[in-house]
Amino acid sequence: MKPFPPIAVLCSALFALPAAARTSSSPASQMEASALQALPPAEVPEAQLVPPAPSAPAPAPNAPTAFDDEDLQARMQDAPDEPAIAEEIDKDSADIEAVRQAEEAAAVPDDATEGEGRIELIPELDIGLPELQARYDIPIDVNAAVVAYIRFFQSPRTREHFVKYLSRSHKYLDRYRAILREEGLPQDTVYLAMIESGFGNFAYSRARASGPWQFIAATGKHFGLRQDFWVDERRDPERSAHAAARYLKQLREQTGDWRLAWAGYNAGVGRIRKAQRNGYGDFWEMAETKGKKVLHPETKGYVPKLMAAAIIAKHPEAFGFRADEIEPHRWTEYQEVEIPSATLLSVVAEAADVSERALIDLNPELRRSCTPPRPYKLKIPVESAERFAAAWPAVQSKVRLTFAGHTVRRGDTLSSIAHANGVPMQGIVEMNDLRNARKLRVGQELMIPRPVRGGAMVASDEPVREPAVRKGGVHARTAAPARQAERDRATHRVKAGDTLWSISRRFGVGLDELARWNGIKNPARHKLLVGARIVVYPDRG
Numbered sequence: 001m002k003p004f005p006p007i008a009v010l011c012s013a014l015f016a017l018p019a020a021a022r023t024s025s026s027p028a029s030q031m032e033a034s035a036l037q038a039l040p041p042a043e044v045p046e047a048q049l050v051p052p053a054p055s056a057p058a059p060a061p062n063a064p065t066a067f068d069d070e071d072l073q074a075r076m077q078d079a080p081d082e083p084a085i086a087e088e089i090d091k092d093s094a095d096i097e098a099v100r101q102a103e104e105a106a107a108v109p110d111d112a113t114e115g116e117g118r119i120e121l122i123p124e125l126d127i128g129l130p131e132l133q134a135r136y137d138i139p140i141d142v143n144a145a146v147v148a149y150i151r152f153f154q155s156p157r158t159r160e161h162f163v164k165y166l167s168r169s170h171k172y173l174d175r176y177r178a179i180l181r182e183e184g185l186p187q188d189t190v191y192l193a194m195i196e197s198g199f200g201n202f203a204y205s206r207a208r209a210s211g212p213w214q215f216i217a218a219t220g221k222h223f224g225l226r227q228d229f230w231v232d233e234r235r236d237p238e239r240s241a242h243a244a245a246r247y248l249k250q251l252r253e254q255t256g257d258w259r260l261a262w263a264g265y266n267a268g269v270g271r272i273r274k275a276q277r278n279g280y281g282d283f284w285e286m287a288e289t290k291g292k293k294v295l296h297p298e299t300k301g302y303v304p305k306l307m308a309a310a311i312i313a314k315h316p317e318a319f320g321f322r323a324d325e326i327e328p329h330r331w332t333e334y335q336e337v338e339i340p341s342a343t344l345l346s347v348v349a350e351a352a353d354v355s356e357r358a359l360i361d362l363n364p365e366l367r368r369s370c371t372p373p374r375p376y377k378l379k380i381p382v383e384s385a386e387r388f389a390a391a392w393p394a395v396q397s398k399v400r401l402t403f404a405g406h407t408v409r410r411g412d413t414l415s416s417i418a419h420a421n422g423v424p425m426q427g428i429v430e431m432n433d434l435r436n437a438r439k440l441r442v443g444q445e446l447m448i449p450r451p452v453r454g455g456a457m458v459a460s461d462e463p464v465r466e467p468a469v470r471k472g473g474v475h476a477r478t479a480a481p482a483r484q485a486e487r488d489r490a491t492h493r494v495k496a497g498d499t500l501w502s503i504s505r506r507f508g509v510g511l512d513e514l515a516r517w518n519g520i521k522n523p524a525r526h527k528l529l530v531g532a533r534i535v536v537y538p539d540r541g
Contacts, residue, residue: 092200149308170328183245230372
């Protein structure tokens with residue numbers, strides 16, 4: 001989705017069509033154009049104007065945190081997502097970028113030429129145009145531009161991506177249709193999310209649009225989608241669908257036509273209203289105007305692309321997309337549980353007996369490996385709710401975290417920052433994904449983890465050493481073994497992704513203690529092996 005100013009014409013980088021790419025035609029489109037003609041679109045009943053969209057609800061106020069400085073929060077919103085989440089963003093974004101590049105190379109024409117007779121341009125369908133249109137509650141036209149996008153989705157370079165979109169669609173179609181119906185929109189508007197992101201929650205475009213409905217930051221905020229250091233609700237499939245529905249409803253009111261509303265979703269309503277004031281009556285008339293005077297190439301292709309995707313999606317086998325190659329994804333029913341303060345997802349996952357990856361999939365809006373430092377409703381699989389309810393009280397008081405923010409100043413070192421905050425360096429390194437702890441930048445924002453409970457985490461500026469021995473053989477530290485003997489011994493088998501710091505947080509013990517119990521002299525450099533056993537002496541109760 002694009003911002004309200006015309007500059008953001010790329011509603012998504014998914015299918016951008018630069019003018020340079022229009023100088024040639026694909027072999028398929030040349031063949032079709034020379035041999036076939038299209039019918040004029042049947043009359044589509046005008047949708048009734050809906051009442052004005054309610055104003056966006058004000059975001060819930062933040063719970064008091066160490067990030068009270070508004071300027072600091074604004075800057076930290078631009079901080080990169082954590083590695084595991086960034087990996088998902090890279091995968092979904094690479095997918096839509098590959099399709100965008102394929103579209104540029106294909107030079108899909110924007111010709112809206114129409115003709116008389118049966119649907120000659122798409123012989124795969126053994127029905128007439130009126131019957132095809134009756135299968136949709138959105139306008140469906142068949143002309144050279146729409147057919148060109150059908151052939152584009154069938155092309156070898158794009159086909160594998162469309163198979164993936166069809167597979168994902170099974171997960172979201174029913175839920176999105178219900179949301180669109182609730183918001184008063186035609187349910188087949190769901191295919192707009194298909195051409196925007198391929199139903200990818202983590203998709204991020206060149207235009208900095210994010211999520212399945214591809215909102216840019218400003219438009220997302222306008223429609224109530226929260227974005228900060230901790231969450232990006234543009235990636236929440238349900239919240240973003242509600243926001244997109246409200247936006248499209250508003251565009252339909254402003255333009256008077258669904259085709260123009262879709263074009264406005266891509267180009268911004270200002271460009272569409274300007275064309276209307278200049279005498280252009282409908283989308284196809286605007287699209288036929290050469291150059292960028294009325295519409296940019298990517299907007300000219302946006303509407304026929306949506307129609308093409310909708311036609312294939314309801315008739316996949318007719319267009320060569322076999323059932324045996326489509327792997328239907330399934331919607332996960334969930335239950336929301338309130339997490340009162342910042343908590344590692346790994347801890348919640350263990351309490352619910354699910355994988356951390358399952359929590360990320362259910363809560364794609366989260367940008368960190370923990371919940372925000374405020375009461376937060378987290379989704380867990382409904383079948384895990386009972387297990388979580390039984391296990392959570394026992395671990396809640398031991399594993400919660402809170403966070404402080406620190407802006408690096410000249411002369412700061414990681415050691416001095418850790419010492420000043422009374423936390424281990426390793427915790428800061430992992431929470432901020434610092435690849436080189438020696439290269440801090442002045443002005444860099446760091447997240448400092450702190451325990452909620454009364455016990456303090458001890459800073460570990462130096463490698464942990466064995467107990468010192470004074471002259472005469474008297475140990476300088478003798479209390480630790482006595483305290484340790486009073487504790488119940490436990491073991492933890494190392495899993496992929498575990499670190500000493502994450503294990504210490506899970507059991508509510510200090511990093512230096514965990515290292516000492518296991519004979520680890522330098523926890524910052526120690527490499528854990530998957531399957532190894534770590535000895536832990538958690539406090540009783």
